[in-house]
Amino acid sequence: MTHPAHTPASLPATRSKTTFPAAGASGRARRARVEPMAVRPLRDGRYAVETEGGTYVVDLDANTCTCPDHQLRGARCKHRRRVALEVTAELVPPPGKRTAVCAVCGGRTFVPTAFDGPALCRRHDHRPGTLVRDRETGDRLIVVAATGERADRVETATGRLVADYPTNADYGAHEPVFRAVYLDSLGRDGDVNRYAFPASRLRRVEGRANGDAGPPRTDGTAPPTTV
Known part of the structure; x- marks a missing residue:
């Protein structure tokens, strides 16, 4: 993956x-x-x-x-x-931006020139408010924060690295971590726990809370022909 x-x-x-x-x-x-x-x-x-x-x-x-x-x-x-x-x-x-490689899929993406963290393409970058689904459990969550740090460097509340959880074994330890809350927990009383996930463990859900389809091409451009 x-x-x-x-x-x-x-x-x-x-x-x-x-x-x-x-x-x-x-x-x-x-x-x-x-x-x-x-x-x-x-x-x-x-x-x-x-x-x-x-x-x-x-x-x-x-x-x-x-x-x-x-x-x-x-x-x-x-x-x-x-x-x-x-x-x-x-x-x-x-x-003001440069070309980089997505840490998840290896695809091309653009990041600010001075950016030095792991880069993500639109497909794998999750903005706060985005509705996603946990690939392991199928549960729906809302992304609340992007840490910008790798899964082998981010600790959970228990002091354990995100990358060390067995359920994250199939996801890259180099992947940026996102924090999210379970959708069904938002209507409950009391504190809502935030959980940490490697980027590719979260799959964006259609009809997400905020779109990220990228800017539309309004000038009639089409893929160029190589000469």
Whole structure:
């Protein structure tokens, strides 16, 4: 179920040039879609855009590009438009974030640049208020907190590590821990106990308390075609 062998090194360092469907666009907007380009995030939050005619650097926050079209004309060039397309399509991280590997499934996700904890993709990240089901018991719970710490470092109220429980043997000791309360305990009098679970032991329930389907693509983007 878990993939502890996955590391950031498993992500490709570079990308091939790709194109987007024209989507009825014209002018620079069309060229941003149909011309083969490769967008690569840089460490300083900018993006290198490789084209057939050269490589340029785009700064989305400053609305700049090093290409002649922007430098001489002040235009919103095809390179800036292309970076915006790829950020919206979640092909590259937005400014202030970097690409990381989900600690549960090894899939790609984006985290803040300075983040140094175990990363999680949308599928395995549980926000407070999310309705989930315990894979071991089938019980429903409400997530109340994300610890940001690994299961082999978080102790329960009894002083035992989350990873050491036999019921958690099938879940990665490296997985981030979430605290949750049982749904049927919320209507009872007295204190409600919080329990700790490795991320992948909790399965999000459809019709959850708060959605996490991710931002919809409203600009008509579609998966690009590799060139």
